[in-house]
Amino acid sequence: MLTMSILLKLLFQLVSLLALISSTIVSANPYNRGRLGLSGGIFLQGDQTKSTKSSPHTNPETPKKDFEIFFYNQTLDHFNYKPESYTTFPQRYVINTKYWGGAKENAPIFVYLGAEAPLIKNETANMTGALLTDSAPRFKALLIYIEHRFYGKSVPFGSFENAMKNATLRGYFNSAQAIADYATVITYVKEKLSAPLSPVIVIGGSYGGMLATWLRLRYPHVALGALASSAPVVNFHGLLSYNGYRTIVSKDYKEVSKRCYRTIKKSWSKIDTVALRPNGLSILSQRFKTCSRINGSEELKNYLLEMYEVAAQYNAPPKYPVTVICGAIDAALKKTDILGRIFAGVVAIKNNQTCYDTRPDATYSETNKGYNWQTCSxxxxxxGAERDTMFQIDPTDNVVNFTKDCIDTYGVPPRLHWATTYFGGKDIGFVLQRFASNIIFSNGLRDPYSVGGVLKDISDTIVAISTINGSHCLDIMGARQTDPDWLVQQRQRELDVIEGWIRKYYVDLLSYKK
Structure with missing residues (x-):
């Protein structure tokens, strides 16, 4: 009887798992709703070699000296108790113990929260130079980097493509599950290192900064504080105008060159006019040296739109991409027509190539595919864009059309207000000052996503650290000799605030032990 009971239980779990894997399949067509992520999207680059160390939960690989890769058997669903919820998948994380003061000293732990990209790109890793490694010696900090579920090698049932096609499995791909993953890995590592009292600071950029904020709010017993760089925590439907992002993009170009701004603004209608001519698409393809004949003017315009937006978002020293583009456009004023000037900007920022691939799917990466789902859910x-920008009027904040696109692509409508219902966002200053603490919201005001960031101090412990000339996530990138003083000072202030949190924690801990 006992044997039959066990067999029935195993059979039920197997059926549940098969149902999970074989759920409705839908296509994954792109739906572009802006860009998030760090410049380059990756902290890790360099050669990777095998490690000789072992662990009960992993097959470790060493990406570079001082860093070790591990895999944690992560729970698929943290919020249900159905048999299939207990399914596990390998979640990748990286540890650097080089500077750690150790568990006996309750030395701090800095945790980088991976966002919408693989933690390690092209199986290579090089974590030197990032803010975490730069600051680790000062704090004697242990460094942990955790990959977001469904990106890189942290994909349930192995294949990202298969996971994204599986409607049921895709349902576990969300931010609440992700921060629960992070809390679980952090708790596990602290337990294995016998470091229960080591304070944890979580750090993230862009979407990762949003996750850092939310982890601190949802799991204050896990994270002492959070550094949220370029985190658009109020950039949600119903809280902001759809015009904000592209207003700042336009402002960035206008500040560099009003002539460049006007040229770009006029170019859209010129492209449309040429496209309507006989052989107009062929003419545009020749003028812009596209790798294949464009299918319509929208293909070329979207290619240019993304180029302008990315340049503004990551308009960082020493190169300043917006200046590069505008310098080329203005320099070509007397040499060619408006389309030629725009193409000069393309060549300047993308280098002189044999051809330029304008197809929408040419750069459609894992990040695009994954975050498109997250955007649709x-x-x-x-x-969007209104008249006061350098772009064509584009009221894409059309909920009906957006919802239809998401249903056509994924079979489900977006939950427009769920993120702000679950995590908050409306009246964020008033709400957080009443209960929250220990969060740094850092922003560069040239970053278009700063429109959705927290730009004013909320309390003594929830502070906004902004720079007029800063760009997206620049402060948590590695220090360079060419860094301007304002960037050095921004990072220094952030670390001083974090040091204050940790110092107070040790005082409180000593008092608690008495």
Whole structure:
């Protein structure tokens, strides 16, 4: 009887798992709603070699000296108790113990929260130079980097493509599950290192900064504090105008060159006019040296739109991409027509290539595919353009059309207000000052996503650290000799604030032990 009971239980679990894997399949067509992520999207680059160390939960690989890769058997669903919820998948994380003062000293732990990209790109890793490694000696900190579920090698049932096609499995791909993953890995590592009292600071950029904020709010017993760089925590449907992002993009170009701004603004209608001519698409393809004949003017315009937006978002020293583009456009003023000037900007920022691939799927990466799903499910962020920008009027904050696109692509409508219902966002200053603490919201005001960031101090312990000339996530990138003083000072202030949190924690801990 006992044997039959066990067999029935195993059979039920197997059926549940098969149902999970074989759920409805839908296509994954792109739906572009803006860009998030760090410049380059990756902290890790360099050669990777095998490690000789072992662990009960992993097959470790060493990406570079001082860093070790591990895999944690992560729970698929943290919020249900159905048999299939207990399914596990390998979640990748990286540890650097070089500077750690150790568990006996309760030395701090800095945790980088991976976002919408693989933690390690092209199986290579090089974690030197990032803010975490730069600051680790000062704090004697242990460094942990955790990959977001469904990206890189942290994909349930192995294949990202298969996971994204599986409607049921895709349902576990969300921010609440992700921060529960992080809390679980952090708790596990602290337990294995016998470091229960080591304070944890979580750090993230862009979407990762949003996750850092939310982890601190949802799991204050896990994280002492959070550094949220370029985190658009209020950039959600119903909280902001859809015009904000592209207003700042336009402002960035106008500040560099009003002539460049006007040229770009006029170019859209010129492209449309040429496209309507006989052989107009062929003419545009020749003028812009596209790798294949464009299918319509929208293909070329979207290619240019993304180029302008990315340049503004990551308009960082020493190169300043917006200046590069505008310098080339203005320099070609007397040499060619408006289309030629725009193409000069393309060549300047993308280098002189044999051809330029303008196809929408040419750069459609894992990040695009994954975050498009997240945008269609819960991260509903408004994007569009009005007359006061350098772009064509584009009221894409059309909920009906957006919802239809998401249903056509994924079979489900977006939950427009779920993120702000679950995590908050409305009246964020008033709400957080009443209960929250120990969060740094850092922003560069040239970053278009700063429109959705926290730009004013909320309390003594929830502070906004902004720079007029800063760009997206620049402060948590590695220090360079060419860094301007304002960037050095921004990072220094952030670390001083974190040091204050940790110092107070040790005082409180000593008092608690008495």
């Amino acid at each position: 819960e991260m509903v962020q408004p994007f």
